[in-house]
Each structure stands twice: as C-alpha cells, then as structure tokens.
Amino acid sequence: MDAAQESPVQAPTPTAASTALLTDRYELTMLQAALRSGAAHRHSVFEVFTRRLPEGRRYGVAAGTGRVLDAVENFRFTTPQLDWLADQGVVDDDTLRWLADYRFTGSIRGYGEGECYFPGSPLMVVEGSFAEAVILETAILSILNHDSAIAAAASRMAAAAGERPMIEMGARRTHEAAAVSAARAAYIAGFNATSDLQAGFQYGIPTTGTAAHAFTLLHDTERGAFTAQIDSMGRGTTLLIDTYDVGEAVRTAIDVAGPELGAVRIDSGDLLMLAHRVRRQLDELGAHKTRIVVTSDLDEYAIAALAAAPVDAYGVGTSLVTGSGQPTCSMVYKLVARGASADPDAPLVPVAKRSAGAKASRGGRKWAARRLDAEGVAEAEVVGTGPVPDSLRDSLLHRDLIRAGEVVGREPLGDARRRHLRSRGQLPLSATQLSKGDPVIPTEYVEGRTEH
Amino acid sequence: MDAAQESPVQAPTPTAASTALLTDRYELTMLQAALRSGAAHRHSVFEVFTRRLPEGRRYGVAAGTGRVLDAVENFRFTTPQLDWLADQGVVDDDTLRWLADYRFTGSIRGYGEGECYFPGSPLMVVEGSFAEAVILETAILSILNHDSAIAAAASRMAAAAGERPMIEMGARRTHEAAAVSAARAAYIAGFNATSDLQAGFQYGIPTTGTAAHAFTLLHDTERGAFTAQIDSMGRGTTLLIDTYDVGEAVRTAIDVAGPELGAVRIDSGDLLMLAHRVRRQLDELGAHKTRIVVTSDLDEYAIAALAAAPVDAYGVGTSLVTGSGQPTCSMVYKLVARGASADPDAPLVPVAKRSAGAKASRGGRKWAARRLDAEGVAEAEVVGTGPVPDSLRDSLLHRDLIRAGEVVGREPLGDARRRHLRSRGQLPLSATQLSKGDPVIPTEYVEGRTEH
Structure with missing residues (x-):
C-alpha cells in the first residue's frame, strides 16, 4: 500500500449542506x-x-x-x-x-x-x-x-483478520456518498485505512492505494508499468501482479524494484494457493520483507479461511459496503x-x-x-x-x-x-x-x- | 396518500459540490x-x-x-x-x-x-x-x-404491481444521500412517487405520504388523531389504521371522515387477509371509493402474492433501497x-x-x-x-x-x-x-x- 498517512483523526466538522429535506413527506x-x-x-x-x-x-x-x-x-x-x-x-x-x-x-x-x-x-x-x-x-x-x-460487517471482518491490517476499498460498489460514510463506519469497527479520498479529507481517516490493471495495460509491457510506478512512488510501493502471469510478474517486480519492494497485490484467482506460491517465490528471490496484499471478493469467511496463509493485509470492497449480506x-x-x-x-x-x-x-x-x-x-x-x-x-x-x-x-x-x-x-x-x-x-x- | 404532486419532471441540475475526491487514492x-x-x-x-x-x-x-x-x-x-x-x-x-x-x-x-x-x-x-x-x-x-x-429491483416490483401505483418509501433504510438517488432510480424503473422530499426538490419526482403510528399515539385517542389529520389534510387523506385494532380503526375512520375518505393504510399483520377484511368493512360502511394502501416489508414476491387482493397501492421501503437482495x-x-x-x-x-x-x-x-x-x-x-x-x-x-x-x-x-x-x-x-x-x-x- 502506498503511503498510508496516519493523519490525526479529528472530530468531524459539520458540513454546510442542509439536511432538512432528507425527510419523508409525512413528517x-x-x-x-x-x-x-x-x-x-x-x-x-x-x-x-x-x-x-x-x-x-x-x-x-x-x-x-x-x-x-x-x-x-x-x-x-x-x-x-x-x-x-x-x-x-x-x-x-x-x-x-x-x-x-x-x-x-x-x-x-x-x-x-x-x-x-x-x-x-x-x-x-x-x-x-x-x-x-x-x-x-x-x-x-x-x-x-x-x-x-456497515460497522457490524466490518467488525466481523476485523475480528477474523486479527492483527493483519484491513483496507476498506468498496467505494465503487456503493453510492458515492454512502461510500464515504461506509469508510468512516469501517474505521470505527476496526479497519485501518480506506481507498476513499473523500473519507480522508472529511474525516481524517488514513487513505491508501495500489494500482489497477489499467495501469499495467496502459504500458507496452508489464516491466514498463512496474518501472513507471516505482519511478513515481518509490520501492515501498505495492505492485499489482495478476494482469498477465503471476509468476512472471513477481520475477519482473523484484527484478525492477529489488528485494526492497514494499508489497505485491493479488486481485484474482485462488488466493490461498497464490499467496503460498507468491510467498515462496518472493522468499527465493530474497524479498523476505515484501508483503502480500490480497483483495478479491473478500468477506469475513474468506478472510478467516486465509488465516493460515502468508497474507499481510486484506482489502475489502463489495461485501463491506453492502454489510456482508x-x-x-x-x-x-x-x-x-x-x-x-x-x-x-x-x-x-x-x-x-x-x-x-x-x-x-x-x-x-x-x-x-x-x-x-x-x-x-x-x-x-x-x-x-x-x-x-x-x-x-x-x-x-x-x-x-x-x-x-x-x-x-x-x-x-x-x-x-x-x-x-x-x-x-x-x-x-x-x-x-x-x-x-x-x-x-x-x-x-x-x-x-x-x-x- | 396525501397530495402527490405531479410536478413536471425536469432535467436534473448539477449540484455545486465537487465530486473530485469521490475517488480512490490509487487513481x-x-x-x-x-x-x-x-x-x-x-x-x-x-x-x-x-x-x-x-x-x-x-x-x-x-x-x-x-x-x-x-x-x-x-x-x-x-x-x-x-x-x-x-x-x-x-x-x-x-x-x-x-x-x-x-x-x-x-x-x-x-x-x-x-x-x-x-x-x-x-x-x-x-x-x-x-x-x-x-x-x-x-x-x-x-x-x-x-x-x-435499485432500478433493477424497482423494475421487478413495478412489473409485479401491474397498473397499481407504487410508492418508494425506503429513505430511512439506506444512507440519506443514497435514498435520494434510490428514489430517482425507482422512478425511472416504474415507481410513481416517493416519500423523500429531497428527491422531489432535487429531481422533481412526485412526493407523497400518509401518517405514522406516532401521530396516533401522540393524541389521547385514535379518534382524536384521525380528526386532527382530517382537519389538517382534508377527507382525501390516508389514515393509518393498525395502531390499535384494525376493525375499530376502520369504523372510527369512516365515522370521522365519512365515505369520502381517500384511503386507509395497513402497515403490519397478514396483509392479504387484512386487505380483504378491510375492503369488506369499507364497502359495508358505504366507503366504496376509499382505497387501501399496504406498506409492510413488501418486495416483488409479496406484491405478486397480493395481485388478487383488493389493494390499490403499494409502498415499498427496505427491499427497494437494498436492491431486493x-x-x-x-x-x-x-x-x-x-x-x-x-x-x-x-x-x-x-x-x-x-x-x-x-x-x-x-x-x-x-x-x-x-x-x-x-x-x-x-x-x-x-x-x-x-x-x-x-x-x-x-x-x-x-x-x-x-x-x-x-x-x-x-x-x-x-x-x-x-x-x-x-x-x-x-x-x-x-x-x-x-x-x-x-x-x-x-x-x-x-x-x-x-x-x-
């Protein structure tokens, strides 16, 4: 995750917009x-x-x-x-x-x-x-x-994750204003950060992020994309490794960033199997401290199922902002x-x-x-x-x-x-x-x- | 329903608020x-x-x-x-x-x-x-x-309701800003009106409403509450009849309003059985034109199940604004x-x-x-x-x-x-x-x- 800012969490300030018509007519x-x-x-x-x-x-x-x-x-x-x-x-x-x-x-x-x-x-x-x-x-x-x-779902997920950091990233799956409130509720119930900038701006919640497949596809090669990201964000960044072939991507990532690479993100496939495989590969390449972030359709059950896997952080989207059912x-x-x-x-x-x-x-x-x-x-x-x-x-x-x-x-x-x-x-x-x-x-x- | 205003539906006007931070950090x-x-x-x-x-x-x-x-x-x-x-x-x-x-x-x-x-x-x-x-x-x-x-759920409900009017009233069940957008989406997909005043103000969607149990409980007697509502809203209003005893409430309602009473609302209990019973009672009291509005935990399946019941309008809350699952x-x-x-x-x-x-x-x-x-x-x-x-x-x-x-x-x-x-x-x-x-x-x- 890139530069999660642990900004001081302040008391929310009232917004200027009137809430008076957020009201049923019969009132x-x-x-x-x-x-x-x-x-x-x-x-x-x-x-x-x-x-x-x-x-x-x-x-x-x-x-x-x-x-x-x-x-x-x-x-x-x-x-x-x-x-x-x-x-x-x-x-x-x-x-x-x-x-x-x-x-x-x-x-x-x-x-x-x-x-x-x-x-x-x-x-x-x-x-x-x-x-x-x-x-x-x-x-x-x-x-x-x-x-x-949202808080009830977040609490179950955070309990399942134990000490591992949880990132809220469901903004795109819910109403744009609900997303900001969801990030706030998730933070209260134990999440550590959000992808949603407005939630950072409005409530002081730490924000974080990685990169999307589009960034890799934009460049002529995966190597070109990784190089561009590291040039911009530094070696502490998180590289997304499942656009083409995961094994190839891990090799390229460490080749470009060296073993100081902050983290890799896996966003599809069998996360349990991939986490083990990627950890092994990272260790073989000497990147013992490079963390693994997983982010594909997680809910509290999937998080619990990954408890024994070499995963360092979870990103949760849809199931969080929809209250996990x-x-x-x-x-x-x-x-x-x-x-x-x-x-x-x-x-x-x-x-x-x-x-x-x-x-x-x-x-x-x-x-x-x-x-x-x-x-x-x-x-x-x-x-x-x-x-x-x-x-x-x-x-x-x-x-x-x-x-x-x-x-x-x-x-x-x-x-x-x-x-x-x-x-x-x-x-x-x-x-x-x-x-x-x-x-x-x-x-x-x-x-x-x-x-x- | 009271005074659903068929205001002209206008093109939405952009709000002044910046949307730029409704954005994931990684963008x-x-x-x-x-x-x-x-x-x-x-x-x-x-x-x-x-x-x-x-x-x-x-x-x-x-x-x-x-x-x-x-x-x-x-x-x-x-x-x-x-x-x-x-x-x-x-x-x-x-x-x-x-x-x-x-x-x-x-x-x-x-x-x-x-x-x-x-x-x-x-x-x-x-x-x-x-x-x-x-x-x-x-x-x-x-x-x-x-x-x-929301629109997908609303479309199924509207199709199930056929020609009967559908009222969106889920504001209290979802994020306050999502509620306004939900009313808009429901209207596009076939709903006729919303309880949400902001949706009327912002998008010109017809708004409507009845009364809550609190209004009846506020007064010393149900008769007192019905009288107050009719004094204020006229005989075309919709009286809520399930605070105490439904049969008693129907008698009181027609006694107070006369057979010109606009509608009664049933918000709990076995809606199929109650709709038939209330219709019979209204007809016996000469209130043949008094309509029956039902509003308790409806979804497309419940609406379809009421197709043969003497129901004149449906109010839908939770299941609409949560996309019916x-x-x-x-x-x-x-x-x-x-x-x-x-x-x-x-x-x-x-x-x-x-x-x-x-x-x-x-x-x-x-x-x-x-x-x-x-x-x-x-x-x-x-x-x-x-x-x-x-x-x-x-x-x-x-x-x-x-x-x-x-x-x-x-x-x-x-x-x-x-x-x-x-x-x-x-x-x-x-x-x-x-x-x-x-x-x-x-x-x-x-x-x-x-x-x-």
Missing part, C-alpha cells in the same frame, strides 16, 4: 396536523431501537452517531427549500413559518458510537416537543441504519412516551403500538446497561424504565449527545474505535464466531417504577 | 506515475460492463446515467482539496498542478438511462487521455453500480484500448487482462445493439468491435452523452422512464417472471474487423 404533514390540533407541543420521547439483529448475527455495532449530530445541527430549512414546499403545497403557511425558524432545542442521549447493541437496546433517545422531534425521524434512521450495518439494520424511531397535555409540566404517558404482535413495542423512557459477570464478561443487556438499580449504575450505556439543542457529545473517531474494541472485547468469546447464532447475550427488561 | 497515484512515464497522454478507451447479472436475474436496468453527467461536470478540484492532497503527500506538485486545471475534455457514450442490459453490455464508454479518463473510475462506478441495482451490480471500468504511443493519431491497441479466467475481459472499443425478431421481440444483445453490420444499424444502443467535454446527453427523467418501459416491453415475456433464471436473452459477440 411535515403530521407536523402540520399536530400544530393545528395543538398536540405538537406535547413533550415527546422518541426511541431508536431494533426488534432483532440481522439473521444469525451475534451483536450489532452502533455507528453513525457523530453523523447524526452533524445532521441535526444542519437541519435548517433554506429559502429555496421553503419556497419549494410552498409551491408544492406540502404544508400550509403556518407550518412553513414554523419550519423557517426550526432549530432542535431538545435533548438526545444514546449509545456511544462503536458500542455493541442487541435487540431492544434503546440506541438513541430523542426528547423535545413532538413537533421538533418527529421531523428528525428519517434523517436519524437513514444514518444509523446504514452506518451500523445485511445492508441495513431494522432500526425504528418510535414514540414511547408523551406529555398528557401540552403543558410542559404534564406527566409523561408511556405509549406503544398495540396491534400485530411482531411490530408491538414497549412504551416508556428507557435506560440501558450492560451487566458483566465477575470476570468482566457481558452477560445481559438490561433495559429498563423507572429508577436504575444501584448494581447497574456503573454500566449505563447512554451518553449525552445533545443537551437543550447544543451538541455536547462530539468526539474524535479514535474514541469510537477504542470504544468498539473495548465493547466487543467484553462480549463472550462466541460473539466473534462467524457461524449463525442468536444474539450473544440476552436482553432483559426491568419494567416500571420498582425500586431496587 | 491519483496512477495518474502521477503515468504523467512521469508519459503514458498518461495515450488516448484511452475505458468501458463499463458487468460480467454477470446478480444471481437469477433475467435483465439489468441501466440507471444513474444522468447523475454521472452531473458528477463529471462537477469533477473539479477545489483549493481546500488540493491543499489536503498536498498536505497528505498523496501526489507530487506536478500532479497537483495538473489536477488544479482538470476538466474532462473527452467523450462519453453509453446506454440510455432506463435501458435494459445484459452480461457484457458495454454500458458506458469513456474516451480521452488515460490521465483524464482514469480518475473518473470510482465516481462513475459508484453511481452506476448503486442506481442500477442485490444491493450492488458488479460493473467494472476497464481499459479496453489505448494508443500505441502518446501521439493522438497513434493506432489504438485493444488490451485486456489475461490471467485468471473469471476476471478476463475482451479488449477493443465496442458497439452494442439489441437484435429483435420479426415480432419485435428481443432475441440477442449483440456486442462487437469493428464495423456495425447493416442489419443492426437501427438497433444500436449507445447515445452520445458527452462530446469533447460538453454534456450533450442530459434528458428529463420522464424520457428515461419511457425508455425503460419500452425496453422491458421488448424483452421476451419470461423477463418479468420472478423466479430465478438465466439472462432472458444471450449476449453474442461480433469480433474484429470483419465486414458484414
């Missing part, structure tokens, strides 16, 4: 109806959670939290947007005036980014008036559902409690959908904790309403993210990376088995107002 | 090496194609073409981007100077947006110097791979020919990767045509190099998209919609069978310089 029409009925001003508690993990997955990974903070900060309606809403008759003039002044003034608490989660985990809790909280639904869910799906989570944003009246001091009433068992949910404002056993291994996700039992006070999972409209929870990506490693490390060992199974710890509910 | 390092070796100036032909359709799919749908034109127009390096590239040492000063002046001056031809495609179809052909064409790879592939995956295509961007030297008049040399059978490709600048039988039914995708046989001159598939750097192929979305309907309509009927199968027509190659 605004519900807002209008609630403004008219007066219910819009009832204090409301919305909760993001998922009823289940994707099939067979042992744990989920909360990701996108930092991007949600940017999105809420940039949730401002611009004049062209308001004009368009008026022109389309989406909402009436009173509602447009309300939207023009919109700033979220409520609070958001949630799982720290990188934290593992389970069915029923209250990943994010958004409180404010119904009006100000309901219209954030679509943007918040889009971000969390996408980023957490699970490109989205099933997170929902549900009203779980609201004021009995529009009076801000009115008592909170827990609410929940009742019909159709599978989509039923639990009302009430919730806390969550991860209960550890005597060895410090997680044994349950505990989700409750009412007072927190004393025994769980030190293992609460919510962080303050926004308080009275002010973002207070922004953090460097490195913090999320470390949180993920720590969180996954606390799970029972079977969490990182790749075979399908149930969530690795159960979710327990502590209901009501009981004192513990 | 720029290859550029640098090729600038040094001189090979950067060789005339080059890159081709976008896919070796196979997603498993079991009968046809692909080209989508994203219009977005590619925007992306190429906005592929300009800004000063902060160049400063960052310099700071990170991604490329040297000569290359930075070249990037600062970058404008694509070559040509792009490609399948019209909405056109069906098959394995080996040369979906897009990008010509220019190696330098100017190679760095567009990542952005072009991101757009086409994502949008075409195939969230990406496997399109690649390959150098297929390049000049024998940097002289612009040098003859073109076809090139192709040779190693590892599965990833081998065919060299040469290609044309493509869809051969129809006497009844006007497609019987083969014909892909060739060299002269076009006279019999195929009228069925060529490439349109000029960019000529000498100027966008010439922009078109209203409605044109792409019509093209898709026409293109799918020409395929053998088995194309729209939902069961897995081979591509519905074979791809034939006409090689070399033979005259026909």
Whole structure:
C-alpha cells in the first residue's frame, strides 16, 4: 500500500449542506396536523431501537452517531427549500413559518458510537416537543441504519483478520456518498485505512492505494508499468501482479524494484494457493520483507479461511459496503412516551403500538446497561424504565449527545474505535464466531417504577 | 396518500459540490506515475460492463446515467482539496498542478438511462487521455453500480404491481444521500412517487405520504388523531389504521371522515387477509371509493402474492433501497484500448487482462445493439468491435452523452422512464417472471474487423 498517512483523526466538522429535506413527506404533514390540533407541543420521547439483529448475527455495532449530530445541527430549512414546499403545497403557511425558524432545542442521549447493541437496546433517545422531534425521524434512521450495518460487517471482518491490517476499498460498489460514510463506519469497527479520498479529507481517516490493471495495460509491457510506478512512488510501493502471469510478474517486480519492494497485490484467482506460491517465490528471490496484499471478493469467511496463509493485509470492497449480506439494520424511531397535555409540566404517558404482535413495542423512557459477570464478561443487556438499580449504575450505556439543542457529545473517531474494541472485547468469546447464532447475550427488561 | 404532486419532471441540475475526491487514492497515484512515464497522454478507451447479472436475474436496468453527467461536470478540484492532497503527500506538485486545471475534455457514450442490459453490455464508454479518463473510475462506478441495482429491483416490483401505483418509501433504510438517488432510480424503473422530499426538490419526482403510528399515539385517542389529520389534510387523506385494532380503526375512520375518505393504510399483520377484511368493512360502511394502501416489508414476491387482493397501492421501503437482495451490480471500468504511443493519431491497441479466467475481459472499443425478431421481440444483445453490420444499424444502443467535454446527453427523467418501459416491453415475456433464471436473452459477440 502506498503511503498510508496516519493523519490525526479529528472530530468531524459539520458540513454546510442542509439536511432538512432528507425527510419523508409525512413528517411535515403530521407536523402540520399536530400544530393545528395543538398536540405538537406535547413533550415527546422518541426511541431508536431494533426488534432483532440481522439473521444469525451475534451483536450489532452502533455507528453513525457523530453523523447524526452533524445532521441535526444542519437541519435548517433554506429559502429555496421553503419556497419549494410552498409551491408544492406540502404544508400550509403556518407550518412553513414554523419550519423557517426550526432549530432542535431538545435533548438526545444514546449509545456511544462503536458500542455493541442487541435487540431492544434503546440506541438513541430523542426528547423535545413532538413537533421538533418527529421531523428528525428519517434523517436519524437513514444514518444509523446504514452506518451500523456497515460497522457490524466490518467488525466481523476485523475480528477474523486479527492483527493483519484491513483496507476498506468498496467505494465503487456503493453510492458515492454512502461510500464515504461506509469508510468512516469501517474505521470505527476496526479497519485501518480506506481507498476513499473523500473519507480522508472529511474525516481524517488514513487513505491508501495500489494500482489497477489499467495501469499495467496502459504500458507496452508489464516491466514498463512496474518501472513507471516505482519511478513515481518509490520501492515501498505495492505492485499489482495478476494482469498477465503471476509468476512472471513477481520475477519482473523484484527484478525492477529489488528485494526492497514494499508489497505485491493479488486481485484474482485462488488466493490461498497464490499467496503460498507468491510467498515462496518472493522468499527465493530474497524479498523476505515484501508483503502480500490480497483483495478479491473478500468477506469475513474468506478472510478467516486465509488465516493460515502468508497474507499481510486484506482489502475489502463489495461485501463491506453492502454489510456482508445485511445492508441495513431494522432500526425504528418510535414514540414511547408523551406529555398528557401540552403543558410542559404534564406527566409523561408511556405509549406503544398495540396491534400485530411482531411490530408491538414497549412504551416508556428507557435506560440501558450492560451487566458483566465477575470476570468482566457481558452477560445481559438490561433495559429498563423507572429508577436504575444501584448494581447497574456503573454500566449505563447512554451518553449525552445533545443537551437543550447544543451538541455536547462530539468526539474524535479514535474514541469510537477504542470504544468498539473495548465493547466487543467484553462480549463472550462466541460473539466473534462467524457461524449463525442468536444474539450473544440476552436482553432483559426491568419494567416500571420498582425500586431496587 | 396525501397530495402527490405531479410536478413536471425536469432535467436534473448539477449540484455545486465537487465530486473530485469521490475517488480512490490509487487513481491519483496512477495518474502521477503515468504523467512521469508519459503514458498518461495515450488516448484511452475505458468501458463499463458487468460480467454477470446478480444471481437469477433475467435483465439489468441501466440507471444513474444522468447523475454521472452531473458528477463529471462537477469533477473539479477545489483549493481546500488540493491543499489536503498536498498536505497528505498523496501526489507530487506536478500532479497537483495538473489536477488544479482538470476538466474532462473527452467523450462519453453509453446506454440510455432506463435501458435494459445484459452480461457484457458495454454500458458506458469513456474516451480521452488515460490521465483524464482514469480518475473518473470510482465516481462513475459508484453511481452506476448503486442506481442500477435499485432500478433493477424497482423494475421487478413495478412489473409485479401491474397498473397499481407504487410508492418508494425506503429513505430511512439506506444512507440519506443514497435514498435520494434510490428514489430517482425507482422512478425511472416504474415507481410513481416517493416519500423523500429531497428527491422531489432535487429531481422533481412526485412526493407523497400518509401518517405514522406516532401521530396516533401522540393524541389521547385514535379518534382524536384521525380528526386532527382530517382537519389538517382534508377527507382525501390516508389514515393509518393498525395502531390499535384494525376493525375499530376502520369504523372510527369512516365515522370521522365519512365515505369520502381517500384511503386507509395497513402497515403490519397478514396483509392479504387484512386487505380483504378491510375492503369488506369499507364497502359495508358505504366507503366504496376509499382505497387501501399496504406498506409492510413488501418486495416483488409479496406484491405478486397480493395481485388478487383488493389493494390499490403499494409502498415499498427496505427491499427497494437494498436492491431486493442485490444491493450492488458488479460493473467494472476497464481499459479496453489505448494508443500505441502518446501521439493522438497513434493506432489504438485493444488490451485486456489475461490471467485468471473469471476476471478476463475482451479488449477493443465496442458497439452494442439489441437484435429483435420479426415480432419485435428481443432475441440477442449483440456486442462487437469493428464495423456495425447493416442489419443492426437501427438497433444500436449507445447515445452520445458527452462530446469533447460538453454534456450533450442530459434528458428529463420522464424520457428515461419511457425508455425503460419500452425496453422491458421488448424483452421476451419470461423477463418479468420472478423466479430465478438465466439472462432472458444471450449476449453474442461480433469480433474484429470483419465486414458484414
């Protein structure tokens, strides 16, 4: 890999673009109806959670939290947007005036980014008036559902790779903006670098790269291409060796670069067999330190299968950015409690959908904790309403993210990376088995107002 | 659905944001090496194609073409981007100077947006110097791979739905920017409207919406919620009837709105059984014109299974925006020919990767045509190099998209919609069978310089 820059990972800066129309139309029409009925001003508690993990997955990974903070900060309606809403008759003039002044003034608490989660985990809790909280639904869910799906896949891959570096290189396989967020989520869940320059520019994630077959084909000979690359990038570069004949390419590569060649990349064929063969050949040529990077259609299973092969780094594309078969989570944003009246001091009433068992949910404002056993291994996700039992006070999972409209929870990506490693490390060992199974710890509910 | 505005569909306008860093790092390092070796100036032909359709799919749908034109127009390096590239040492000063002046001056031809495609179809052909064409790879592939995956799923769903309207409502299930592009791709492939306001704002796609369970739960009673919604939106609105008891909700809905109620929405439970029951109940209450919208975890199979049910419209979320199990295509961007030297008049040399059978490709600048039988039914995708046989001159598939750097192929979305309907309509009927199968027509190659 060429010159992966370990640039300092900074806190993401909000982009200027308005996120206000990344919103389903019904949010605004519900807002209008609630403004008219007066219910819009009832204090409301919305909760993001998922009823289940994707099939067979042992744990989920909360990701996108930092991007949600940017999105809420940039949730401002611009004049062209308001004009368009008026022109389309989406909402009436009173509602447009309300939207023009919109700033979220409520609070958001949630799982720290990188934290593992389970069915029923209250990943994010958004409180404010119904009006100000309901219209954030679509943007918040889009971000969390996408980023957490990528992070969950990345975490499995990183666990399978162990100490070997992982490079995210799936930009070309997913939407161009999703690619940037995918690189961010993968970095949080354990990847070391990305091919995506925008992810480096925007989030400070280390970027890296090699060369494509086109570069070899452009030149009259493979030797000419290798020479050009080394002239430009130095001997530490990574040469792509599977355009024509792999054995021939390795000979040419070392002939041109000498044994100081940084790495070779194999992007097709039987990677297990080729890795062994190329390693042997490199060693015979004295290039003991030249590394082998493999990059062809890898997923967590292929990575695990290469554990005993002489491979030094993995590049992962398609399967990472598509969540390795699970490109989205099933997170929902549900009203779980609201004021009995529009009076801000009115008592909170827990609410929940009742019909159709599978989509039923639990009302009430919730806390969550991860209960550890005597060895410090997680044994349950505990989700409750009412007072927190004393025994769980030190293992609460919510962080303050926004308080009275002010973002207070922004953090460097490195913090999320470390949180993920720590969180996954606390799970029972079977969490990182790749075979399908149930969530690795159960979710327990502590209901009501009981004192513990 | 409330007030789906049939706004005129306009040609997309380029956004101001630079797309230049939506690029893999290796594109720029290859550029640098090729600038040094001189090979950067060789005339080059890159081709976008896919070796196979997603498993079991009968046809692909080209989508994203219009977005590619925007992306190429906005592929300009800004000063902060160049400063960052310099700071990170991604490329040297000569290359930075070249990037600062970058404008694509070559040509792009490609399948019209909405056109069906098959394995080996040369979906897009990008010509220019190696330098100017190679760095567009990542952005072009991101757009086409994502949008075409969504369009392919949408086309199957729209075919299954027949004349019944289809509403795209998956924004919350995918990346917030991908959601907007997904709404666009779905509209091209036959959907009628989207819930995503940004897709309406940016592309003129009709937007629509109903209400969420939260709106019902916010109010003290279901009757209170329905009354508030009708007060605000009028009797033509769509009431959500599965928050508590469906039968009770239908009674309340008609009691409040009268038989002029526009529609009811069912979002959970056994949709087939509920649709029949609700239809019967609505008819008994005299609400013969009140429509039934269903929206719970639909995909093309569920839509087909509801064909005989009294359903008036489908809302599709997750399965649409995730490509119904195939969230990406496997399109690649390959150098297929390049000049024998940097002289612009040098003859073109076809090139192709040779190693590892599965990833081998065919060299040469290609044309493509869809051969129809006497009844006007497609019987083969014909892909060739060299002269076009006279019999195929009228069925060529490439349109000029960019000529000498100027966008010439922009078109209203409605044109792409019509093209898709026409293109799918020409395929053998088995194309729209939902069961897995081979591509519905074979791809034939006409090689070399033979005259026909």
